[in-house]
Amino acid sequence: MANFYTDNPDLRHHLNHPLMEKIVELKERNYSDAAKYDYAPMDFADAMDSYDKVLEIVGDICGGTIADNAEGVDHDGPKVENGRVIYAPGTQENLDLCRKAGLMGMAMPRRLGGLNFPITPYIMAADIVSRADTGFENLWGLQDCAETIYEFADEDQKQRYIPRVCQGETMSMDLTEPDAGSDLQSVMLKATQKPDGSWVLNGVKRFITNGDSNIHLVLARSEEGTRDGRGLSMFIYDKRNGGVDVRRIENKMGIKGSPTCELTYKNAPAELVGSRRMGLIKYVMALMNGARLGIAAQSVGVSERAYR
Ligand SMILES: Cc1cc2nc3c(=O)[nH]c(=O)nc-3n(C[C@H](O)[C@H](O)[C@H](O)COP(=O)(O)OP(=O)(O)OC[C@H]3O[C@@H](n4cnc5c(N)ncnc54)[C@H](O)[C@@H]3O)c2cc1C
Structure with a gap:
């Protein structure tokens, strides 16, 4: 062998x-x-x-x-x-x-x-x-x-x-969306902070490799009214908490064993990583x-x- x-x-x-x-x-x-x-x-x-x-x-x-x-x-x-x-x-x-x-x-x-x-x-x-x-x-x-x-x-x-x-x-890294690929500053998946301080995520991600992973790193817009990278933060979503479903898998030419997923987030509980607003400009860059x-x-x- x-x-x-x-x-x-x-x-x-x-x-x-x-x-x-x-x-x-x-x-x-x-x-x-x-x-x-x-x-x-x-x-x-x-x-x-x-x-x-x-x-x-x-x-x-x-x-x-x-x-x-x-x-x-x-x-x-x-x-x-x-x-x-x-x-x-x-x-x-x-x-x-x-x-x-x-x-x-x-x-x-x-x-x-x-x-x-x-x-x-x-x-x-x-x-x-x-x-x-x-x-x-x-x-x-x-x-x-x-x-x-x-x-x-x-x-x-x-x-x-x-x-x-x-x-x-x-794990998976959930960055890309239907209207945000090369230009991640356009990410719109919404992160909302509840009165108790916890966060939920709502929106759609697309082309996510291994999108049904156990632990997701998610780029989301935490700052309402912003439109650029400075309004984005990084979150951890744990599949055990539920709230994210796989809508479909892309039919690719190759690397078919790797599921490239479209994901829907419906009030998915998530945890903030590090500081708000640093999601894209610091953490995703390192990732x-x-x-x-x-x-x-x-x-x-x-x-x-x-x-x-
Ligand atoms: C197999 C696969 C796995 C993937 N896995 C992941 C993953 O795990 N997580 C994740 O978040 N994403 C993932 N992606 C998404 C990937 O990161 C995006 O496809 C990529 O960022 C490009 O975005 P887009 O597809 O929207 O293309 P677009 O950004 O729409 O680009 C389309 C075309 O326009 C060109 N273009 C874009 N902007 C400009 C510009 N300013 N000037 C000149 N030309 C430009 C591009 O070069 C390209 O040719 C995956 C994609 C694939 C195909």
């Missing part, structure tokens, strides 16, 4: 980069976790060894089950029943496998259940996943949204949401910077597959 990490020596080039030592030192905060967790690295060599081992597992799963499932997933595709997405059977099997192997929330800190992977080996994993099933990389790669929660949410929100992502719950790397890795992975 192929291993998509060990059969590709080019990938190791990234791990051997002279800057890695500095990157790992920063991410590991001088290896201070070693005193708290027996699986945390003690030094640079130890850290590199652990990335190598985890990437070998990624390569094994991808070269086996995920690559084997890819064609079936593309034929079956996901479907919508009663406002909920049902993944293609192969997609569900891929997700379960990644959960069991601990490959969700990989870049999150250990104290919240992650592997504390620096971006370099995490993006290498994304490249490998994409080579196996480029559509599945869309779903798996949305674990990246946890980074935005980690960076901008308060400690209580981090404690409540990030461990769930590390245990395998999926997009992470997403860019993921999409770049996705492109390299699918090119690798095509080349071979």
